Amino acid sequence: MARITAGVGVSHVPAIGVAMDTGITEQPYWQPVFKGFEFSRKWMAEKKPDVVFLVYNDHCTAFDASCIPTFALGAAATFTPADEGYGPRPVPVVKNHQKMASHIAQSLILDEFDLTIMNEMEVDHGLTVPLSVMYGDKKPEDDWGVLVIPLAVNVVQYPAPTGNRCYNLGKAIRRAVESFPEDLNVVIFGTGGMSHQLQYKRAGLINPEFDTMFLDKLTSDPVGLSKMPHVDYLREAGSEGVEMVMWHVMRGALDDDVVEVHRHYHVPASNTAVGHIILENKNA
Amino acid sequence: MARITAGVGVSHVPAIGVAMDTGITEQPYWQPVFKGFEFSRKWMAEKKPDVVFLVYNDHCTAFDASCIPTFALGAAATFTPADEGYGPRPVPVVKNHQKMASHIAQSLILDEFDLTIMNEMEVDHGLTVPLSVMYGDKKPEDDWGVLVIPLAVNVVQYPAPTGNRCYNLGKAIRRAVESFPEDLNVVIFGTGGMSHQLQYKRAGLINPEFDTMFLDKLTSDPVGLSKMPHVDYLREAGSEGVEMVMWHVMRGALDDDVVEVHRHYHVPASNTAVGHIILENKNA
């Protein structure tokens, strides 16, 4: 059967993608951002998952204001990196494990999660930047070396799904994965955050105490953490900090007991605090 | 505050719309179908709801196979009748109570239903035929005389949401409506069914015993009825009979105790058994 063995939390700041795509990662501004992913790339190479289940949000790219799904699961064969206004990122097309994606979709709907199934979808920096930081430089003609099942979560229009709902979705994803008969090693990514506000007069807000508390509690009190109301994210972590609800999906899919094997935190990348954590199931 | 006072269950057979649009409702084939709605039109005129919350399914019209939401709530100002391949039905544009729709959307998502919000949507016979049978003949330049909040449910690609999920969604819709401060009379429609199969070698299946059991239990045992697994609908009521899950949304939004004030059942309309019921809250 398929099994989720580990979870990755990671910011998906677009400027990080731009830094990689333009080859300026060694500049003093960016060097400390990327230093924190050296361990992660080695860990990825050792762990070698067959499938990454990638929870992210679309930033008004695949979905404009006409259609706003709370949870949209990608069931297409491939997902093309989108033009977000500067031309598409020069990275590989993302390949799905389409049979497993279909299985998970059916399982989640019967488990009473009200998915939207996407049979065509472009993917933006929310999905490709996490792959880039974890897998390193890849050109369009390369292969990511992993199959990816994308789950896009609405965090742009209030309200995002609650932390509790996201956490429970993680548990349902685990059940779905474990009922898939192929023997596959799956790693789940929760992306977005950490504290940041991109808009209006309070833009630039960074709250390292909040971010640290959040990273700590992922191991020490994930259930309590998942109960935090939206207003706390909005107030304490900035209007775009609410992206962090997506990390609860990742956390819910893991064992109750996990080991934190890596953490990275840096301010700033553009407007944002970069946060990253790797959690392994104890019996993985 | 706003209140849901009654529920309507009704088939939405496209041929019924065609019969009205082409003026052949007095023909012997159609006369008994429409006779059963005479009471309903009077009831509608007396009841005079401000808003109809209309649960229906799209038949690959507004949504093709690229995007399949389980629950899609219409938040646009208006919804235009779609061209389903024969030109749009000659009926009025459907007007939303946009503020209430937004309120319900927010309330449902915070209540952990994973809605898709539609800010643009055409509507097909699934939505317009129930309005036509309940409100009578209307021309494009007329007005329906009621505001409509549409909720489109996926029942085309298996699996539809479970009956239990639909029933609980009804309860959540009720909470959302009752927390809306305007003083509004709301009637909820659950549409689709009854037994029918449009496809392959078993097409034409009609199961009046099943349909009667279903109509009876809406009053006598709605919770038990909502637990019925999909395979029972598919086997007993035909592959398209699974549309009946949408009636549970309507039923869940009502009081536990209801009075059946009207029932109509007729075979056939085209390929389908026509079923219709009106349920009132006892204290409405």
Place this chain on the structure above:
Amino acid sequence: MKKDYEDIPGTFVFDADRSREGYHLNQFCITLRLQKNRDAFNANEEAYLDGFPMTPEQREAVLKREWNRLLELGGNVYYTSKLAANDGINFQNLAGLMTGMGVESYREMMLNGGRSIDGNRYKSEWGEE
């Protein structure tokens, strides 16, 4: 994955596996909802179909209007009915063709209460496994 609905006779439940198989076929069919697309298709079916990466079997079933074959190859009736509508075939007459009964006797059956559920619940009742 076991499917509890696979023992229903004469029925294709349009699940995720069938949806995946039939995706381009169904997406072709749905374009026929609009007149300008119907005009283009009717002017040159082969050329129009070139725009959709369906399998050769699916393409052939479209060209030959093999209504049941279309379902066997991942089509769903809400999509294939758009192709039927283009040919002037409504839902009821399409059902007449798919059942093999022919339009007249299908219509007659419906007027007499439709196909009974008795004997039509399980494949075993149809002598299928």
Place this chain on the structure above:
Amino acid sequence: MKKDYEDIPGTFVFDADRSREGYHLNQFCITLRLQKNRDAFNANEEAYLDGFPMTPEQREAVLKREWNRLLELGGNVYYTSKLAANDGINFQNLAGLMTGMGVESYREMMLNGGRSIDGNRYKSEWGEE
């Protein structure tokens, strides 16, 4: 409906009410994701905007690039940033403009750890009600 997030200073939470207000503004902005639309917009802004039924205030804010006003009128930054990108303004510089700090001192603030949460939790701390 009481909104528990309305007491956060310097922040517009993009909720359903704002989304409704800003719909056509945001749908205009998102078209600028694609080069051919940017070309058309840049060739004749007024004519391009005629295609979107936004309010006169929204239209004026677009033409004058009043970045905060756009948010006040229902815009969301993920949309308005497409208009900014068209003008060669990235997310960080857009933030520099919206905060009123200017690009340089905003960048400086971010390098020094960003805007502190202290004093920035409640409107009352900003002397607003």
